[in-house]
C-alpha cells in the first residue's frame with residue numbers, strides 16, 4: 647500500500663489504516679505500508695508537559711491495523727523506527743541529491759550547509775559523498791524575549807552554499823538560513839530538501855527569499871502552486887522506492903541499496 651500521510655494528513659492516514667484492515671481481513675500474506683512521507687514525524691517526543699507523542703500514536707495505529715512492515719524515507723528522527731515492533735526500512739534521498747548536485751555543479755566548489763544543529767549528520771553525509779566542505783547555521787536565543795541570533799559556523803565567504811534538510815514546511819528555516827549565508831559572504835544559496843510540505847505561504851516566502859533554487863522530491867504530491875513556482879524543482883524518488891519494494895518482495899537486502 648503506497649500512501650504518504652501528507653496534507654490532508656488525517657484523511658490520508660485513515661485511508662491507509664482502513665486499506666490495511668481490508669487487506670488483513672482478505673488474508674494477505676504480508677502487508678507493507680509504503681509511506682514516502684511519514685506525517686506527524688516531528689512530534690516524536692514531549693517538548694513540554696501534557697503534549698502527545700503523535701509519531702508513536704501513528705506507529706501504534708499502523709501496527710494495530712495489521713501492517714507487517716513499513717517502508718519510508720528520511721524519517722525526521724531515525725529513532726522513530728523504534729516506535730514500531732515490526733521492521734521499518736528508512737530510505738535516504740541523499741544519494742539522489744548528491745547525483746543531482748554532481749550533474750549541475752563542481753562539487754569541490756560547494757559548501758553543504760545544515761540549516762540547524764539537528765541536521766548536521768545529514769549535511770555531513772552529503773558533503774562526504776561529494777567531497778565538499780561543510781558549514782552549519784546555528785540559531786540561538788541568548789535570553790527569553792531577546793531576538794534570535796544566527797551564527798554561521800564554517801567558511802562560506804565567496805562560496806556557493808547548498809542547504810540540505812529533511813522537511814521544508816513554512817520555509818522559515820531555509821529562508822532565514824539563506825539570508826544568514828548571504829550576509830556571511832556566500833555568493834549564492836540553494837536548498838535540497840526531501841519532503842516539500844510547503845504549507846500556506848511557503849511558496850511565496852521562498853520566491854521572495856535569497857534562495858536561488860529549492861529542490862524537493864516527489865515524496866509528497868506537489869500542489870499547483872509548487873508545480874508552477876519558478877524557483878522550485880522536483881526530483882523523483884520513484885525508482886528508489888520501486889527498487890526497495892522489489893527487494894522486500896524478493897526478501898533481499900534493502901540496506902545494501904545504500905552501500
Ligand code: R5P
Pocket residue numbers: 688761762764765811812813814815816817818819820
Ligand atoms: C526541523 O527540525 C526540520 O528539520 C525542518 O528544518 C523544519 O521542520 C522546517 O520547518 P519550516 O520550513 O517551517 O521552518
